[in-house]
Amino acid sequence: MSKDTALAKFLLIIPFLILFNPTAAAESLYTYCSNDTSNYTLNTPFEENLKLLLQALPSNTSLSGFYNTSIGETPNDKIYGQALCRGDVNAAVCESCIVKASQEILKNCKSKDAIIWRDLCQVRYSFQSFFSMQVYTGKYPDWDAQEKSISNPDQFNQILKYLLSNLSTEAAFNPSRRMFATGEVKFSAKQTIYGLVQCTRDISTGDCKICLDSASGDLDACCFGKQGGIILSRNCDMRFEMYTFYNASSSNLLPNPTSQGDKRKIWMYLLVACIPTMILAIIIGSCLIFLWRKKGREQDEERAHLALVQELTTTQKGELVSCEELPFMDLDTIITATDNFSDSNKLGQGGFGSVYKGILPDGKEIAAKRLSRKTWQGLEEFKNEIILISKLQHKNLVRLLGCGIKGDEKLLIYEFMPNRSLDMFIFNSEGQAQLDWKTRYNIICGIGRGLVYLHEDSRLKIIHRDLKPSNVLLDHEMVVKISDFGMARILSETQNAADTKRVIGTYGYMAPEYAMAGQFSVKSDVFSFGVIVLEIISGKRSSGFYFTEHAETLLAYAWHLWNEGKELEFVDPLLMETCSTEQVVKCIHVGLLCVQEDPSDRPTMSSVVVLLGDETIALPQPKQPAFSVGRIVPIDKSSTADPSLNLITISVLHPR
Numbered sequence: 243m244s245k246d247t248a249l250a251k252f253l254l255i256i257p258f259l260i261l262f263n264p265t266a267a268a269e270s271l272y273t274y275c276s277n278d279t280s281n282y283t284l285n286t287p288f289e290e291n292l293k294l295l296l297q298a299l300p301s302n303t304s305l306s307g308f309y310n311t312s313i314g315e316t317p318n319d320k321i322y323g324q325a326l327c328r329g330d331v332n333a334a335v336c337e338s339c340i341v342k343a344s345q346e347i348l349k350n351c352k353s354k355d356a357i358i359w360r361d362l363c364q365v366r367y368s369f370q371s372f373f374s375m376q377v378y379t380g381k382y383p384d385w386d387a388q389e390k391s392i393s394n395p396d397q398f399n400q401i402l403k404y405l406l407s408n409l410s411t412e413a414a415f416n417p418s419r420r421m422f423a424t425g426e427v428k429f430s431a432k433q434t435i436y437g438l439v440q441c442t443r444d445i446s447t448g449d450c451k452i453c454l455d456s457a458s459g460d461l462d463a464c465c466f467g468k469q470g471g472i473i474l475s476r477n478c479d480m481r482f483e484m485y486t487f488y489n490a491s492s493s494n495l496l497p498n499p500t501s502q503g504d505k506r507k508i509w510m511y512l513l514v515a516c517i518p519t520m521i522l523a524i525i526i527g528s529c530l531i532f533l534w535r536k537k538g539r540e541q542d543e544e545r546a547h548l549a550l551v552q553e554l555t556t557t558q559k560g561e562l563v564s565c566e567e568l569p570f571m572d573l574d575t576i577i578t579a580t581d582n583f584s585d586s587n588k589l590g591q592g593g594f595g596s597v598y599k600g601i602l603p604d605g606k607e608i609a610a611k612r613l614s615r616k617t618w619q620g621l622e623e624f625k626n627e628i629i630l631i632s633k634l635q636h637k638n639l640v641r642l643l644g645c646g647i648k649g650d651e652k653l654l655i656y657e658f659m660p661n662r663s664l665d666m667f668i669f670n671s672e673g674q675a676q677l678d679w680k681t682r683y684n685i686i687c688g689i690g691r692g693l694v695y696l697h698e699d700s701r702l703k704i705i706h707r708d709l710k711p712s713n714v715l716l717d718h719e720m721v722v723k724i725s726d727f728g729m730a731r732i733l734s735e736t737q738n739a740a741d742t743k744r745v746i747g748t749y750g751y752m753a754p755e756y757a758m759a760g761q762f763s764v765k766s767d768v769f770s771f772g773v774i775v776l777e778i779i780s781g782k783r784s785s786g787f788y789f790t791e792h793a794e795t796l797l798a799y800a801w802h803l804w805n806e807g808k809e810l811e812f813v814d815p816l817l818m819e820t821c822s823t824e825q826v827v828k829c830i831h832v833g834l835l836c837v838q839e840d841p842s843d844r845p846t847m848s849s850v851v852v853l854l855g856d857e858t859i860a861l862p863q864p865k866q867p868a869f870s871v872g873r874i875v876p877i878d879k880s881s882t883a884d885p886s887l888n889l890i891t892i893s894v895l896h897p898r
Contacts, residue, residue, distance in 0.1 A: 270343075271359045271383040272474055275351035282354050287319040288369070295323040295367060296344035303327060304337035308443045310373055323367040326442050329422030330489040331362050339363035359383070359474045366476065376449035378591045380460035381474040395467030396744045401427055402435055402482060403458065407749045409439045410454035414447045421450055424488045438488050441478040448669050448783070453478035456591040571644040571655055576600060576610050583612060589662065599658060607658035608643060612651070624652055627727045634700055638692030640715055640725040656725070660718045664778075665711035674781050674814060679821035681720055682778050686829060687854055688722030689714060693771060693847040697764045703733040705762055709770035710751045711777065731762065739763035750784040754868040755841055765841035768850070772836025776800050779829055781814035797837055797867040804834060804864070829854070834864035
């Protein structure tokens with residue numbers, strides 16, 4: 243029997259085991275033993291402390307579902323440990339899971355830094371303190387790689403992202419949820435998508451949201467159009483399935499038994515009688531489909547790779563040579579520069595890969611974006627970014643230094659930004675304190691100038707489509723560099739707008755006409771710019787704001803204060819001593835003009851830059867902004883309206 247055949251049968255039998263064996267769901271998902279550290283020596287104080295720590299985790303974790311501690315006196319022998327149970331399990335199940343996880347990690351790992359994930363819990367230990375630190379490293383457990391595809395993957399992915407985005411916001415920013423949330427969304431009359439997200443409780447709410455956003459990007463990359471998927475990381479987990487896999491209250495989802503009791507009994511009898519035959523047919527058929535699709539997918543990937551290389555390079559005696567506008571860089575040089583893409587050099591995680599810091603032999607610092615080798619979903623974005631950004635040169639756009647393609651490795655090399663991204667400053671107290679009003683104002687103007695170049699001044703009319711604070715980088719002088727052009731689109735000189743069936747972006751920053759109807763234009767970027775301006779001024783994140791008592795959304799909050807003449811209450815208190823009152827009020831005014839619901843009411847970016855820079859121009863009064871994009875619409879249970887019109891319902895458990 244071949245390895246592929248054995249793997250296929252194993253993957254397809256797992257759902258059967260979970261159905262009939264309740265303990266199957268508690269099996270290990272993934273074990274990571276760090277290769278970046280040396281192994282500990284047996285029969286030493288370090289090993290003894292490790293055993294003591296692992297013995298202490300089960301009972302302590304079962305009390306609240308989360309626990310971290312350290313054991314040891316000297317630096318060489320001290321060890322830090324942490325355990326987390328899934329938020330829907332009871333104390334007994336939690337303790338049992340931690341016991342098994344501790345036994346496995348002790349048996350399978352001898353490194354000084356390791357983590358194990360099981361379906362219901364996770365355990366981590368390290369020789370160095372990692373508490374309250376968010377470092378994203380997404381893992382895709384092979385056992386959960388569902389091979390059944392969705393008939394309409396684009397629509398499915400849009401609804402799935404909506405579900406996971408709302409769950410992530412609920413878990414991160416609602417204190418009563420303790421960083422755990424589950425929910426479901428109707429995909430069709432007969433299909434429901436179930437989702438689960440969770441963070442370790444030692445990180446901040448902002449870091450939890452960042453971690454879950456990164457996991458969502460990886461989930462899209464690994465499992466686009468599939469019927470299930472799971473992403474595991476040190477600080478957060480994310481999973482979705484087409485069946486209920488968590489212990490959620492279903493009182494609001496079950497049909498009324500008094501009106502359909504007899505029919506249900508008949509169907510239950512028929513279903514029980516047919517289950518054995520159905521399962522056998524599904525297993526056999528799925529094995530054949532799995533092998534056929536796997537072979538076809540491998541062939542498609544190889545053809546796509548060859549086409550990409552052929553399109554982006556020229557060949558001479560079988561060797562890659564530099565193209566005129568974008569040099570190719572040697573892969574070995576990048577591997578050496580990034581220390582073989584080590585976690586210590588990791589700067590961040592995107593939807594289609596990770597970004598690493600590197601130092602070239604001449605001492606120049608770079609940022610290397612590495613396309614995920616587990617998926618080819620990002621191939622179009624990779625090609626798109628090379629084609630677009632290699633043709634763009636502007637002070638406020640990140641500069642692409644080169645690219646590398648060899649085998650299944652695909653890399654983009656950028657100039658290094660020592661201050662990383664805007665979201666690292668405006669959404670946490672330490673970063674906010676470093677940004678006085680002059681710096682924030684310069685950042686606003688820098689983003690505006692970069693967009694003017696994209697929309698009007700470059701040789702191409704370019705719509706970014708994914709403008710958000712994490713895609714606004716800052717150099718050592720806090721100069722803005724707009725980045726990540728994987729989602730960008732080119733319009734002709736005579737074209738003002740376009741449509742797409744695949745809406746990709748970040749809820750909270752997407753214009754309503756794009757999020758709801760797939761229509762994008764330069765005014766879509768103007769909307770995103772307006773949201774960022776209001777975030778910079780207030781120091782508050784747009785997504786998740788509706789959980790506060792002030793208003794449903796950040797835009798609504800700004801609008802209400804503006805109408806009441808209390809716009810200065812919207813300003814980050816840290817700015818009040820350094821800001822010019824007239825200037826900050828004008829920026830709020832411009833931000834509200836940019837987020838108006840009708841695209842035709844929004845100014846162009848060239849007009850925005852003029853309005854920001856000229857104090858004598860009278861600004862028009864803004865109209866009401868769009869409030870509903872990217873938030874949950876509550877369902878009125880007393881209403882007779884069709885609840886499916888809301889697309890999504892959320893059921894969040896209260897952990898112990």
